[in-house]
Amino acid sequence: MKRASIKDIARIAEVSVATVSYVLNKKEGSRISEATKTRILDVAKSINYTPNKIAKSLKMNKTKLIGLIVADISNDFYSNIARNIEDEAMKLGYTLLIGSCDENPEKFKKLTELFSEQQVDGMIIAPVVDSDEAINKLIQEEYPIVTIDRYLKNVSLPGVMINNSEISEQICDHLVKKDFDEIIYVGYNTELPHLLDRQDGFDQRIAKSDISAKRILIGIHNITEEVHQKMQENLDLSKKTAIYFSSNKLGIAGLRYLIDHSISVPEQVSLVAFDETEAYYLFPTEVSFVQQPLYDMARESVKLLDNQINDYTTNGKRVTFHAKFMERSSVK
Amino acid sequence: MKRASIKDIARIAEVSVATVSYVLNKKEGSRISEATKTRILDVAKSINYTPNKIAKSLKMNKTKLIGLIVADISNDFYSNIARNIEDEAMKLGYTLLIGSCDENPEKFKKLTELFSEQQVDGMIIAPVVDSDEAINKLIQEEYPIVTIDRYLKNVSLPGVMINNSEISEQICDHLVKKDFDEIIYVGYNTELPHLLDRQDGFDQRIAKSDISAKRILIGIHNITEEVHQKMQENLDLSKKTAIYFSSNKLGIAGLRYLIDHSISVPEQVSLVAFDETEAYYLFPTEVSFVQQPLYDMARESVKLLDNQINDYTTNGKRVTFHAKFMERSSVK
């Protein structure tokens, strides 16, 4: 697998490597004669030349590589975000490196180091709990970074997010108006700001009502088991109940519980879930869900990062998108 | 974002860059004195040195990068394969570049070019229809490649696959013995060898029985619509019927049809699907499915590729794994 280099082209076309480089990069500015130009192009084609991006990167001090660190790539939300980011990155000439840290700060740190060694021009990250140290190091090095989905409480990095609190309030409002005896919020026991926002929005609306509300908060591991156990303990079918699952993982676990216990939706219990996932569509009832504008978020994140790369600034702006409540038939 | 280089270390520690390089790469062979060694390491740490892999790659003529081209990353099968490959690649010191060509040969070709320019040491690919040209070019350049899941009819590339024909025959045998009036095979109208194998295995077993069989073959786009339409036309609930969905996408579309039409499984119709996906678990009946040994396949593919990289050979061996039929309650 010996690859042709511009040196080879230069030798065969009997010109200098400089000239080859100019022609190949279309930087001649009409300086090079048509004859040499076509000769060079022909030779390049005939020996199957492909540029060595590594060499170019070294010289140019930029790789046109972007690193993406998601919290969990097996989550449909993140895999869809990744696809959209890849498309957008490509449009701006970047190649995307994808890493999943699986909510593990050690793995998060390792990925930042890996990407850094790989000389990525910047990173799009979804911070996980305890990833602050690794992130601060990047900030200190003035590494271009942009957050997505999640954000940091104490640091103002540029990033994209949704109106978590607001949309939760809307959902809750919708449920409150339907006159349920009880509304159950299913969320995570976590410090992640965007998730606390979802909880806050819900709480605020509940506070203004006189409806009884319960909170089921679970750890980030063993989601299925914990959701099942807590639903067992908290779901009282003698009451007219609505459940709000604040993530797709929680939603899937909850739907699974309802299937296993033959609880029919929305006859016996109503529900709303966060995010969209293919799995919702195999549930016997159409699931009402919160849809995030993935494409717009992906596009904006790449744009923000590109800006950071071209002109580094410390006070990044955070862009908030509006999630959309898609009403289906799972709420009665 | 000015990064420290070994030159900086050399200057501060007052040694040559050669010495720094030896120490950093632990290639001293006890040649360097402990004093200089620790001095260099201390300086490296204090100025936050991270090696520039780009420079190293250029010099060493290898990047420790592997490219993975899957047919469709939004398919759970491929995203799980990708995760497993990433883990295995990491173990051997490789970083994984992931690309999804979405069954599009143009995109496939573009990804091979992108990866090639990025100087990946090798590629793991799932060939799509009409990708032969791009693949032949790689072969001609003696680029280390390994196929996964799918394989090529006319070229013997090293690769991993499952016993498609055999497992289909087993499934069919299982259904034949249950004495259905009719068995429907749902597959793709395609030339992809591994899918034709699935069909062949089914056909062979049917031929030895006297059960009526139907084939529903659909195009690779608009899966949901086509499956719905053809099931509408072909499903006769007055007969005792079993359906065999030969991919997870087909399975999901089919399950969706059954949900939409309130057809109960296995009471009114029995079914088996290929591959595992989270969505199956939200279906009211536990779905019997074919499980592929993803981890083993991923590991073997990386191993085969690593072998190719270290010692290129043209006659690659193909490794076949055994898929497993997981019987649940969707067949009566």
Next chain:
DNA sequence: CTGAAAGCGCTTACAG
């Protein structure tokens, strides 16, 4: 219109 030369950050065979 074209080329010689420096340099990006590394590694390593060679010399001392």
Next chain:
DNA sequence: CTGAAAGCGCTTACAG
């Protein structure tokens, strides 16, 4: 025990 130097494949300011 340590260093000078060449070279990986490019780009580009400069000279002619």
